Amino acid sequence: MILEKIESLLAEIKTLTASNAEEAEALRLKYLSKKGEINALMADFRSVPAEQKKEVGIKINELKQTAMERINALREQCETAETQDEGIDLTRSAYPIDLGTRHPLTIVKNEIIDIFSRMGFILADGPEVEDDLHVFTKMNFAADHPARDMQDTFFVEQNAEDVTKNIVLRSHTSSVQARYMETSQPPIRIISPGRVYRNEAITARAHCFFHQVEGLYIDKDVSFTDLKQVLLSFAREMFGADTKIRLRPSYFPFTEPSAEMDISCHICGGKGCGFCKHTGWVEILGCGMVDPNVLEQCGIDSKVYSGYAFGMGVERITNLKYQVSDLRMFSENDTRFLEEFTSAN
Numbered sequence: 001m002i003l004e005k006i007e008s009l010l011a012e013i014k015t016l017t018a019s020n021a022e023e024a025e026a027l028r029l030k031y032l033s034k035k036g037e038i039n040a041l042m043a044d045f046r047s048v049p050a051e052q053k054k055e056v057g058i059k060i061n062e063l064k065q066t067a068m069e070r071i072n073a074l075r076e077q078c079e080t081a082e083t084q085d086e087g088i089d090l091t092r093s094a095y096p097i098d099l100g101t102r103h104p105l106t107i108v109k110n111e112i113i114d115i116f117s118r119m120g121f122i123l124a125d126g127p128e129v130e131d132d133l134h135v136f137t138k139m140n141f142a143a144d145h146p147a148r149d150m151q152d153t154f155f156v157e158q159n160a161e162d163v164t165k166n167i168v169l170r171s172h173t174s175s176v177q178a179r180y181m182e183t184s185q186p187p188i189r190i191i192s193p194g195r196v197y198r199n200e201a202i203t204a205r206a207h208c209f210f211h212q213v214e215g216l217y218i219d220k221d222v223s224f225t226d227l228k229q230v231l232l233s234f235a236r237e238m239f240g241a242d243t244k245i246r247l248r249p250s251y252f253p254f255t256e257p258s259a260e261m262d263i264s265c266h267i268c269g270g271k272g273c274g275f276c277k278h279t280g281w282v283e284i285l286g287c288g289m290v291d292p293n294v295l296e297q298c299g300i301d302s303k304v305y306s307g308y309a310f311g312m313g314v315e316r317i318t319n320l321k322y323q324v325s326d327l328r329m330f331s332e333n334d335t336r337f338l339e340e341f342t343s344a345n
């Protein structure tokens, strides 16, 4: 009796089919689960005479083994078929493509360029690996100026006979101005954005490279008033219409007179806060009237023409705009930081 049941179940199992994973699972439940047909045989097994128990036991085990193999094979078949189907499912939506974001420094640099472009400044570019002549000599740096020291500037090549032939990584983009003046006569109205290098230890507040935008305006009868008005317009466009500026006397080799420009702290509105060190003002750029020596060095008649120049750090402006507290974050390439600027531009 029990042997007949085993035989008929075995025949049944050998012809099982399933067209999907659910059907295969249903078969597993029907034959192999606790309440399945094979387990049900165990009730009959108890009444099998002792001398037949061994033979029947072996048959039940064989049946169980066959059922497991058959059902597993059916399940695998269904899963493979379903995966293949997915591959050609034309109704599936596409994988989302991760769009990149503009780097915060690029966002701010573009904004600076945009503001000055509207005031008639055009872009000028030049090499990052430069000779001393354009970085220092033509910019009126004294022979013993500390910027010419290896402590401050990265030297690529030194020339024992002629210091003006030393090759350095430019420490400012003023070298672009020198190159532009060599080949153009006024009126000149340029801005030169670019990367510059200084021999500094890398900290939250200093880095061995950063980005500048410098501006140069040369024409007849250019005065300090023109400079101040252009910078005021820039500050208001960049930081808001109620921004105030102040100019403090300073010194640069290439301008005379020279000034540092502060803007009213836009975080506390000039009342004083931790960000502006409780002064109400934050420094944003250096500027001044181009030293006549620079004009002459670059082939422009300083008796006919005058002009102004200014230079700002893009990182500095970005910090003021977005309050980034650590300069190193700009070059660490951490996408969690960069993604913060997705909606900025």
Ligand SMILES: [Zn+2]
Pocket: 265, 266, 267, 268, 269, 270, 271, 272, 273, 274, 275, 276, 277, 278, 280, 281
């Ligand atoms: Zn403040």
